Amino acid sequence: MKQRLINFFSGRNGTDSISKSALWVSILFLIVSIATTRVLDGILSTVFWVFALILIVYSYWRILSRNVYKRRAENDRFIAATSGIRSFFSGIKIRTVQGRQYKFFKCPLCKTVLRVPRGKGKVQITCKKCGNRFSGKT
Numbered sequence: 001m002k003q004r005l006i007n008f009f010s011g012r013n014g015t016d017s018i019s020k021s022a023l024w025v026s027i028l029f030l031i032v033s034i035a036t037t038r039v040l041d042g043i044l045s046t047v048f049w050v051f052a053l054i055l056i057v058y059s060y061w062r063i064l065s066r067n068v069y070k071r072r073a074e075n076d077r078f079i080a081a082t083s084g085i086r087s088f089f090s091g092i093k094i095r096t097v098q099g100r101q102y103k104f105f106k107c108p109l110c111k112t113v114l115r116v117p118r119g120k121g122k123v124q125i126t127c128k129k130c131g132n133r134f135s136g137k138t
């Protein structure tokens with residue numbers, strides 16, 4: 001049985017960023033589907049349910065796909081296309097984790113986010129990217 005499972009999964013694409021994202025979005029759609037059962041006679045709910053199902057089928061199709069080379073290329077393109085969204089979310093994560101020790105400032109000139117230790121009072125901040133100086137309260 002174990003050997004058969006290994007054989008089944010060998011040479012398959014496995015989970016990647018696209019399949020993981022598709023599954024997360026499908027969970028989101030299922031929640032929306034449940035929340036909208038009473039809206040427009042349940043049409044909206046059905047639409048979200050169908051989209052969730054399509055995404056689930058699509059992600060499993062990717063996971064079990066044997067065309068690993070093509071799936072990897074698609075995944076690389078997906079990662080490149082969503083890098084902006086990813087850095088936005090990782091920025092939020094970094095801020096919540098480090099928020100107690102550091103304060104974050106945005107450079108008024110180039111919009112670079114700068115990290116300054118908390119509890120230093122009013123400080124002069126020099127932007128490490130453009131060299132602009134501005135003051136901020138830590």
Ligand SMILES: [Zn+2]
Pocket residue numbers: 107108109110111112127128129130131132
């Ligand atoms: Zn700057």
